Amino acid sequence: MHIDILTLFPEMFDSPFSVSILKRAIDRKLVSIGLHNIRDHTHDKHHVVDDYPYGGGAGMMLKPGPIFEAVESIRAGLDGQEPSQLPVILLTPQGRCFCQEITHELSKYSHLILICGRYEGIDERVRQHLVTDEISIGDYVLGGGELAAMVVVDAMVRLLPGVLGSEVSAVDESHATGLLEYPQYTRPEVYRGWSVPQVLLSGDHAQIAKWRREQAIQRTVERRPELLDKASLCLEERQLVNKLNKS
Ligand code: ADE
Numbered sequence: 001m002h003i004d005i006l007t008l009f010p011e012m013f014d015s016p017f018s019v020s021i022l023k024r025a026i027d028r029k030l031v032s033i034g035l036h037n038i039r040d041h042t043h044d045k046h047h048v049v050d051d052y053p054y055g056g057g058a059g060m061m062l063k064p065g066p067i068f069e070a071v072e073s074i075r076a077g078l079d080g081q082e083p084s085q086l087p088v089i090l091l092t093p094q095g096r097c098f099c100q101e102i103t104h105e106l107s108k109y110s111h112l113i114l115i116c117g118r119y120e121g122i123d124e125r126v127r128q129h130l131v132t133d134e135i136s137i138g139d140y141v142l143g144g145g146e147l148a149a150m151v152v153v154d155a156m157v158r159l160l161p162g163v164l165g166s167e168v169s170a171v172d173e174s175h176a177t178g179l180l181e182y183p184q185y186t187r188p189e190v191y192r193g194w195s196v197p198q199v200l201l202s203g204d205h206a207q208i209a210k211w212r213r214e215q216a217i218q219r220t221v222e223r224r225p226e227l228l229d230k231a232s233l234c235l236e237e238r239q240l241v242n243k244l245n246k247s
Contacts, residue, residue: 001031001109001160005149006070007116008049010035012146022154025163033153034074041066041073050119059120067126071113081111088113088132090122091145091152095134098152100175102135106152107159114152116145172212178231180224182215213237218244 005013013035016022025031039047042065050060075083087109096102106112115122115131127134137148157163164170174181185196199211217237220227221244228241 001107001157002034002111003031003153004034004036004074004111004113005116005153006036006038006067006113007144007146007149008038008118009116009144009146010037013150016150016154021158021163025157025160028162030160030163031157036070036074038062038066038070041069053120057120062117062119062122062126064123064125064130067115067122068130071115071130074113078111086111086113088115088130089152090115090117090127090131090134091137091148092117092122092134093136093139093141095136097139098135098137098148098155100155103152103155103159107156114145114149116149118144175227177216178227179216179220180227182212182219214240217241221245 007013013033017026017033022031026033039049042049049063049066051063053059053061071088075086078086087106089106089112091114115126135148135152137151142148159170170176172181183197185200189196189201197211199207202208217228217233217240220231221241225245233241
């Protein structure tokens with residue numbers, strides 16, 4: 001997978017991409033990242049990327065020209081791939097709300113462009129004539145799309161084949177099953193008097209799987225009950241949900 005990121009602050013991406021899973025994925029060439037400074041696509045002496053909004057109002061806007069030209073320069077370098085097939089995603093609080101389902105959807109592309117907005121907004125023509133999708137990472141306003149782009153890249157890359165040490169580690173975790181993840185423990189068996197649940201030490205894999213599934217359901221009922229509408233549960237598990245809701 002190749003991800004091109006358009007930003008006014010490429011240096012913001014240095015540290016998240018140089019540690020842990022993302023670094024390993026980049027080093028192993030499972031993903032490559034192209035960072036593009038939007039300012040490099042200006043033509044004036046001062047490399048101006050922003051301007052006042054027509055009609056007045058507070059704050060500055062990102063001009064359309066440098067963004068169109070940055071995307072067009074990436075499209076011009078495509079070999080073989082049809083430019084219209086290349087998703088161009090704007091990170092914005094107005095986008096569809098990012099979730100694990102979208103992570104799976106995006107991780108299927110071999111090439112993506114992410115545009116990080118800044119200032120009070122972006123000229124609407126970028127949305128209308130360049131962008132193919134808009135994503136928000138939550139109902140709050142960040143100083144720009146960079147942190148949102150990092151979140152999207154991090155969540156997406158860990159789903160790529162070969163990125164996680166063990167292929168199963170992305171299967172059980174929160175949201176992958178439509179439920180929150182069950183509680184996990186590691187050594188020591190007793191810490192400050194608090195013991196690991198006995199079933200996990202029993203070696204009985206069927207009992208452990210049953211316990212984990214019940215714990216995941218219980219945790220989801222307690223913390224994120226709205227997730228249960230979409231989760232795939234068998235009849236017995238639905239009965240457990242009803243019982244937990246009544247207690
Ligand atoms: N840019 C500013 N706020 C944002 C958000 N919540 N999600 C995505 N991009 C943003």
